Amino acid sequence: MTATADLIIHNACILTMDDESPRAEAIAIAGNRILAVGSDAGILPLAKAGARIVDAGGATVLPGFNEAHMHIFGGSVGLGELSLFKVQGFEALKNAIQTYAAANPDLPLLVAQYADYTVISEEERVTRHHLDRIVPDRPFLMFSPDHHTAWANTIALEKAGILHGRDVGVGNEIVMGEDGLATGELRETNAIRPVSSMSATGGREGLGVGTGGDPEHVTPEERAGDIAVIKRGLAYCASLGITSFQNMDGSLYQLEMLQEIEDTEGLPVRVRMPFHMKNFMPLSHLEEKAAVWRERFDTDKLRCNFVKMFMDGVTEGETAVFVDDYSHKPGWKGEPLFSAGHFNSIAVEADRLGLPVAVHAIGDGAVRMVLDGYEAAIEANGKRDSRNRIEHIEVVHPDDIPRFARLGTVASMQPTHPPGSAGLPLEPYLTYIGRERWPYAFAWKALVDAGAKIVFATDWPVSPLAPLSCIGDAMTRKPWAEDMPDHRLSLMETLAAYTRTSAWVEFMEDRKGKLKEGFLADIVVLSGDIEACPATEIAALKPVATICDGRITYEAP
Template sequence: MPQADLIIHNARILTMDEARPRAQALAVAGNLLLAVGSDSEILALAGDGTRRIDAGGGTVLPGLNEAHMHIFGGSVSLTQLSLFGVKGFEALKQAVTDYAAANPDLGLLVGLSADYTILSETEKVTRHHLDAILPDRPFMMLAPDRHTAWANTAALKAAGILEGRDVGVGNEIVMGEDGLATGELKETNAIDPVAEMGVTGGRDHLGIGTGGDPDHVTPEERASDLALIRRGLAYCAELGLTSVQAMDGNLYQLEILAEIEREHGLPVRVRMPFHMKNFMDLDMIEAKAADWRRRFDSDRLRCDFVKVFVDGVTESGTAVMVDDYADEPGWKGDPLFTREHFAKVAVEADRLGLQVAVHAIGDGAVRIVLDGYEAARKANGPRDSRHRIEHVEVVHADDVGRFAELGAVASMQPTHPPGSAGLPLEPYLTRIGEARWPLAFAWRSLKDAGARIVFATDWPVSPLSPLSCIQDAMTRRPWKEGMPDQRLSLAETLAAYTSEGAYVEFMEDRKGRLKPGYLADIVVLSGDIEATPAAELATLRAVATICDGRITHQA
């Protein structure tokens, strides 16, 4: 057997390989796993040039796979104001004024993770609240889900939307009785006019809001964007991630990522979709998505699926429900794609052999997507498509079993259930109504019905740390006595971050498990994850991350 380049020993290895689920040590040669076994077996493969990592009894896992995130927006968020956990006007004022004073040259100040109830359970944010904090500089803050934002008057004026603007179906600049914008902006088309005044000119929203590429970027702007993304990728490696599925979906970012790969080597594997918007002609799927698949088709950088938004989010009333919102009789939400329109998209993408991933929050949107996947199967015949539904915050009882029937993957975020990760219970619980609670964020119900599940954070919607996300998954509690416990086991949760993430990428034959011949994507943790209490899982950290056989982070 060849000599090992790298050996990790004295470890508690969870391989995710059913044939050999546990081991003490492993060896790497080049970018592949050479052997997995006992300390004595593996250390015998060491030579003079072998690098050794003593795991100190800590858990070793396949490299973690973030199945849904936004690399550009997340990278930018590392420089922006976090309002996570801020409550009340005075606390908001202090945070914003301190940030403004520390950043006197920013044309637009941006705050992230502002709860819908940041002022109180009953008082809605308006531009007047923000004017009282910062009257003379443009300021905008975004809700944790990034589907709603609030801007002050200076920002609305500078963006030219104080008096409103047509922003298309499913988007809204909320207007007041005085004929002027209240400051509340719903969905990307309403948010982007303000965001475009930020440091990236709104380019971090490309593929999400516009479905396109920038008209013009100066060399200096592109260099800045590249540096931001490199910083974000390094941050991913620090957290133990070796793969990310970045949902932005535009050529500008793909070309930047390809340049980083050529010149420096990507520290994590990146998979990105083509983003299909409702205003695009159907032939765009073949003209762009299929072309991008040919251009970006390596194990390091891939573009081999199509992303679609069918609805918005529950808190703003833009999620699509089967039945009326509990607190808004007569309102179910308007889909961004009609049932018929989405079915055509699904059929065409499926015909071309492209996986489809769809943002669907409400049970009505989930049904539209499942109907589209069923239409694709009928039109093109059954195949191993692994089409995805992103978020699945509410699912109707009649649709739970359809995931397994259609081979659809549920891509879900343990950081998103109200009451988890510091999120408030309201207004979410009142909006969906108690009748929907048992099948909200229904991980266990879907899993028991045979669905494949992958986990992620939707960074920067939620903090990126996978170990914090795993803690949130394991510590979630039902909202009411007698409700089902929707948690998965720790083993299932770890699989949702490793082997299942590889499955949804069609890469289960070469990553997501620690077995000989597989890609050397590995994370070494600071402790034994199985012996750590659920409420303390976030205290663990990645002490070493190896991607493609290369150490990308070592504490």
């Protein structure tokens, strides 16, 4: 008996991302799998009685977007916080914060997101004194877009017990003023956490990335609230055409909440979580925790099968690690979070256990250290299909570009992050890295041309999550000077970095990332033809429908 379809999409410009059959007009779904892909004439007769028939109206249909680097808990919490995206100048900042404060009189800590490093001006760095002039009587904290720097007002610093400073560990800093008091600028997680833990969520959304651990005590009411927050974030992902995401902070607390959602109503998005390895953790955690979590969470909907680490911070906070000095600060290269020997031992052990590794590395010095560690793993254990990654790679030394392909290291990068893109200012970034490093900054095309595999994502909540906006940013990026290389990829290369290659890096290329018979039914229907759309208008396209595991998880009103 011939199988029949529960759902058919036809009259579409289908980009299957399958090189063997790259284009089609219609697709049929039975259960949670793709039944067939082909012409309207061949697919429409497969509909069973009562099947849902969707006319795409000539619009593009793609494999569901796979966001390869994001933070679901923090992003979900941020949906209810103040956004300072594109807010510039003191008066605009004051108006936004005071309006939010008035609308939220009971919050124990007012929290804002996306505050640019130059939110006051390009010449004046924000301090607690600026924030005191805006909101003097309630604790306030605002995060930079990259989440590696935050600024707090005086009352927040006092309540957190850090107005007079505190040792916060290597790579972290409570910036101190000439008066012996904190300026309000907090660099990296250990410095930020004393303030962020005063929030309505107790800062639980940051524990996965900050400590790699779990909250010490959570009441049933708090846990239920956290699950509700994450559900809102998952629905938001689905509304943007995302059918899979790879989280970049991991904790058992998050995994168990996601498992509960899957068990009770079904996750609307597939989730890949890491074990987060911090520099204070014993090497034995890889076998005792990471490998155990991998066995416990191992389905097509929720998996925990890789290790995440940080090698450095961010350039604007002067915590990124470079091969040579910061251009504006002679004698300072940054301080890595792991010594070379320590990192190498982790890379070797993770590789021995068959655990892929993903490492945040912003500066070219950090990137080199990670590549060295991956090379040490190959030397110790032999070459295998590890699919290790480096996250961000904002600057890469030219000598290291060919090493990506040679070592089989994936370049995981964010089209929303280059200064001058997605509303980001050029300074202080360009000055900090110096012009000689400009050609090797966000060097997508140089890496791809050298044979590296690349995946794209937004690092939400560091940047807005919408994949179509991110793809538009990738296609419209402008070089910083006339003699700079153009690092844009083609549209199909960019789409592959959001679909097919992102499935491959997860070791799931045999069942998702393409629209192909027998593959999981993860699909997004767009509002128009992305190939006919000018690059400047891609961001205006919207998902009309999102299907994950054969289930419609989002339909546009």
